[in-house]
Amino acid sequence: MIFRQLFDPQSSTYTYLLADSREALLIDPVFEQARRDVALVEELGLKLAWTLETHVHADHVTGAWLLRERLKSRIALSKESGAEGADRFLVPGEKISFGKRVLEARPTPGHTNGCMTYVLDDRSMAFTGDALLIRGCGRTDFQQGDAHSLFRSVRDQVFSLPDACLLYPGHDYRGLTATSVGEEKLYNPRLAESIGEEDFVGYMTHLGLPHPKQMEHAVPANLHCGKPKVAPREEADWAPLTYTFAGIWEVQPAWLEEHLREVQIVDVREPDEFNGVLGHLPGARLLPLGSLAEKQGTLEKERPVVVVCRSGARSAQATVILGKAGFQRVANLSGGMLRWRAQRLAVEGGSDA
Numbered sequence: 088m089i090f091r092q093l094f095d096p097q098s099s100t101y102t103y104l105l106a107d108s109r110e111a112l113l114i115d116p117v118f119e120q121a122r123r124d125v126a127l128v129e130e131l132g133l134k135l136a137w138t139l140e141t142h143v144h145a146d147h148v149t150g151a152w153l154l155r156e157r158l159k160s161r162i163a164l165s166k167e168s169g170a171e172g173a174d175r176f177l178v179p180g181e182k183i184s185f186g187k188r189v190l191e192a193r194p195t196p197g198h199t200n201g202c203m204t205y206v207l208d209d210r211s212m213a214f215t216g217d218a219l220l221i222r223g224c225g226r227t228d229f230q231q232g233d234a235h236s237l238f239r240s241v242r243d244q245v246f247s248l249p250d251a252c253l254l255y256p257g258h259d260y261r262g263l264t265a266t267s268v269g270e271e272k273l274y275n276p277r278l279a280e281s282i283g284e285e286d287f288v289g290y291m292t293h294l295g296l297p298h299p300k301q302m303e304h305a306v307p308a309n310l311h312c313g314k315p316k317v318a319p320r321e322e323a324d325w326a327p328l329t330y331t332f333a334g335i336w337e338v339q340p341a342w343l344e345e346h347l348r349e350v351q352i353v354d355v356r357e358p359d360e361f362n363g364v365l366g367h368l369p370g371a372r373l374l375p376l377g378s379l380a381e382k383q384g385t386l387e388k389e390r391p392v393v394v395v396c397r398s399g400a401r402s403a404q405a406t407v408i409l410g411k412a413g414f415q416r417v418a419n420l421s422g423g424m425l426r427w428r429a430q431r432l433a434v435e436g437g438s439d440a
């Protein structure tokens with residue numbers, strides 16, 4: 088069996104690739120990482136059969152829909168999730184096959200009402216989503232979360248697995264990658280076997296965490312399996328671009344530095360910033376955002392355009408303006424001048440202070 092643990096640094100989400108006899112499934116893919124996941128599946132010579140969700144996520148958008156568009160994979164998640172647009176709505180105990188291997192879907196509600204833990208056929212591995220994290224667990228304060236039910240889910244459905252069963256969580260915020268049933272029974276500070284249900288509920292009631300930053304758009308998008316309101320464009324061929332869920336094509340600084348002469352670089356900051364401490368990219372043209380629509384005629388339509396600003400926000404809007412003006416090959420410099428300078432790439436002007 089092929090097994091890979093993949094990480095999305097933005098949301099600290101783990102995505103898992105499992106494959107047998109060339110048939111693969113992905114657990115909890117992330118929208119912004121779909122291009123990475125497609126590349127891995129193709130490089131390993133696999134066919135992506137399924138994407139599985141452990142739950143309707145509140146902190147990132149799933150890559151399920153995008154992967155189905157790109158690779159014709161099918162989407163499965165819990166019937167209880169309330170999501171629309173999946174190919175299969177899982178019920179308790181349902182088996183999902185890939186090659187000769189099988190995952191069993193065990194309901195583990197509590198973090199959300201539709202949480203599932205996926206257990207491998209030989210009980211050597213389980214994917215707990217946010218029901219059980221390494222020495223922790225998912226919060227229970229939104230999406231029909233319920234601490235009592237999370238306590239029972241973990242005790243009955245996860246701790247009933249063999250002690251040696253490896254557990255792979257939906258997230259880790261400290262860089263830990265895996266744990267085991269035996270270890271969590273002893274050392275989980277909330278759910279260890281020595282801890283009672285009321286202690287656990289008390290702990291969860293006083294977590295005091297702020298809501299995830301992406302929650303407002305992530306939950307509605309995930310209830311449609313990650314289908315965006317505006318369909319993303321086809322993959323670009325002129326640079327290894329990333330398509331963000333916000334609908335912006337981005338290019339990374341390291342690629343741009345190698346290809347500065349092949350593209351038109353448009354800096355959309357104000358003149359005092361262009362000539363200020365951060366400096367500007369070699370060969371950049373200054374066209375402040377406010378005058379971009381009016382001056383876009385001075386750019387060549389055939390040559391790709393990379394737009395730059397201080398942090399990458401104004402230039403993201405600039406890609407939208409240029410797209411409306413008919414430019415087909417436009418990308419935003421990811422992280423703007425701040426990331427460019429942090430990576431110590433070449434600048435004209437500016438100061439090192």
Ligand SMILES: N[C@@H](CCC(=O)N[C@@H](CS)C(=O)NCC(=O)O)C(=O)O
Nearest residue numbers: 145146217224225226298299300301
């Ligand atoms: N700061 C993160 C918070 C993420 C968050 O709340 N994650 C949920 C899982 S979806 C959780 O249960 N976290 C548990 C914890 O942070 O202890 C964000 O804004 O995305």
Ligand SMILES: [Fe+2]
Nearest residue numbers: 144145217225
């Ligand atoms: Fe979650």
